[in-house]
Amino acid sequence: MIIESIVDAIKKAKTIAIISHVSPDGDTVGSGLALFKAIEMYGGKPYLFCDDEIKGRIKALSGVEKYNLESLEYYDLSVSVDCADVERMGNSVCEYYRGSKTINIDHHRTNRRTADMNYVDINSASTTQIMYNVVSSLVDINTEIAGLLYCGLVTDSGGFTFSSVTSDTMRVAGELLKYDIRASDICNHFLKKTKLNTYKLKTRVLDKAKFYDENSIGIISFRLDDFAATDTDTSCTEGIINNILNIDTVNVAVSISEVKDKDFKVSFRSGDDIDSSKIVYIFGGGGHKNAAGCRLSGFYEDVVDRILKAIRDEIC
Numbered sequence: 001m002i003i004e005s006i007v008d009a010i011k012k013a014k015t016i017a018i019i020s021h022v023s024p025d026g027d028t029v030g031s032g033l034a035l036f037k038a039i040e041m042y043g044g045k046p047y048l049f050c051d052d053e054i055k056g057r058i059k060a061l062s063g064v065e066k067y068n069l070e071s072l073e074y075y076d077l078s079v080s081v082d083c084a085d086v087e088r089m090g091n092s093v094c095e096y097y098r099g100s101k102t103i104n105i106d107h108h109r110t111n112r113r114t115a116d117m118n119y120v121d122i123n124s125a126s127t128t129q130i131m132y133n134v135v136s137s138l139v140d141i142n143t144e145i146a147g148l149l150y151c152g153l154v155t156d157s158g159g160f161t162f163s164s165v166t167s168d169t170m171r172v173a174g175e176l177l178k179y180d181i182r183a184s185d186i187c188n189h190f191l192k193k194t195k196l197n198t199y200k201l202k203t204r205v206l207d208k209a210k211f212y213d214e215n216s217i218g219i220i221s222f223r224l225d226d227f228a229a230t231d232t233d234t235s236c237t238e239g240i241i242n243n244i245l246n247i248d249t250v251n252v253a254v255s256i257s258e259v260k261d262k263d264f265k266v267s268f269r270s271g272d273d274i275d276s277s278k279i280v281y282i283f284g285g286g287g288h289k290n291a292a293g294c295r296l297s298g299f300y301e302d303v304v305d306r307i308l309k310a311i312r313d314e315i316c
Contacts, residue, residue: 002119006103007137009117013044013076017095020050020067020081021088023265025238026058026190028082030152031105031127033063034145035079038135041142047072051090056235057190061151062144075099080115082127084108084286105130110277110286122288125164128152132172146179150186158242159191163272163290191239201230202240209244217311218244219304222257234259245269252276252311256303259295264303267293279314 010016018035020028032048039046048067058064078099080086084106086093096102104115107124124130128149135145153173157165160173177183194202205220212219222237230236234257244253251274255267266283268276269291276292283306285294296303 002117003133003137006105006117006119006134009077009101009103010039010044010079010134010138011042013101015072015075015077016044016046017072017075017078017099018046018048018081019078019083019089019092019096020048021083022050022052022090023234024050024052024054024058025082026061026155027126027128027152029054029058029061029064030148030150030155031081031131033061033066034128034131034135034148034152035081035105036066037063037145037148038139038141041139047075047095049089049092049095051092055233056238058151060189061148063148071095073098077101077103079103079105081105081131082107084111086112086114087284088286105134107288108286109288110281110292123164123166123168125160125162125166125169126152126156128156129169129172132175136175141176141179143179143181146176147181147186150176150181150183151190154183154187155190159187164288195236197230197232198236201226201232201236202243204230205240206243211250212308213312215247215249216251216315217254217308218247218250218252219254219256219307220244221300221304222255223300224258224260227258234265241267241269245271251315252279254307254311256300256307258300262297262299264296264300265293266296266303266307267291274315279310282310 018032020032036046054064078096102115104118106120109122111120209220241255251271253269257265270276275289280292280294283294
């Protein structure tokens with residue numbers, strides 16, 4: 001069994017690198033931190049890496065200060081969490097390749113399974129749902145670890161509203177609730193509460209949303225001047241795209257975030273009948289059937305045209 005093999009490898013390793021993906025979210029950070037704390041409890045020496053700064057709501061997670069503290073020339077084991085491919089690790093892929101053995105724990109259907117051991121379950125709503133099986137086989141879970149796992153479960157499932165949610169998702173959630181993790185506080189922090197400047201960013205971009213093809217495609221754009229006007233950044237865009245997908249005529253929602261001049265981070269959300277991962281595949285992106293993303297370069301207007309063509313080619 002893959003779980004037993006992974007746990008055995010962790011137990012045998014003295015030094016372990018754990019790598020979260022670029023543009024970190026609650027799932028990759030929650031998974032990474034939960035594994036980090038479990039390895040510490042067992043007696044190993046873990047090292048955490050993420051190529052991008054951890055900011056926004058996930059900065060409140062217990063242990064984020066442990067990221068990028070120290071680097072070694074060699075690790076007994078390297079583990080990627082929530083990374084569909086090595087490119088998602090950014091420059092931290094260097095730490096990954098310094099491992100004598102590699103493990104890949106993920107739930108994306110576009111995962112390339114390039115590690116020595118791949119624990120990829122595309123039927124899981126989050127990587128933390130998978131990570132629960134790993135850490136619970138390694139140590140006795142405590143409240144801190146349970147809270148980190150629940151964070152990833154909540155954020156990647158949209159508060160248990162996405163179609164990726166299964167009976168096993170709810171089983172794991174039920175197990176985590178046994179640890180007095182203050183689930184309502186986690187949901188409020190990650191799904192409900194928002195800062196005033198983020199609210200201003202949200203209303204600003206939604207007011208400028210564009211709709212195409214009889215309002216079946218909706219696009220919102222976060223330009224550099226939007227971030228500057230509201231004192232926000234790309235970390236404040238999370239979840240806003242769902243306001244577009246929730247419109248009853250919209251089948252595909254797109255969020256375009258300008259990272260720098262002529263460089264855009266693009267997120268797709270779609271209804272059950274449309275596969276977002278197929279749309280982003282031609283751009284070198286990845287993700288899930290109903291939630292995927294990619295990076296595009298060029299003039300904004302050309303980026304929009306390329307996105308619309310890709311959506312129309314997939315739908316028609």
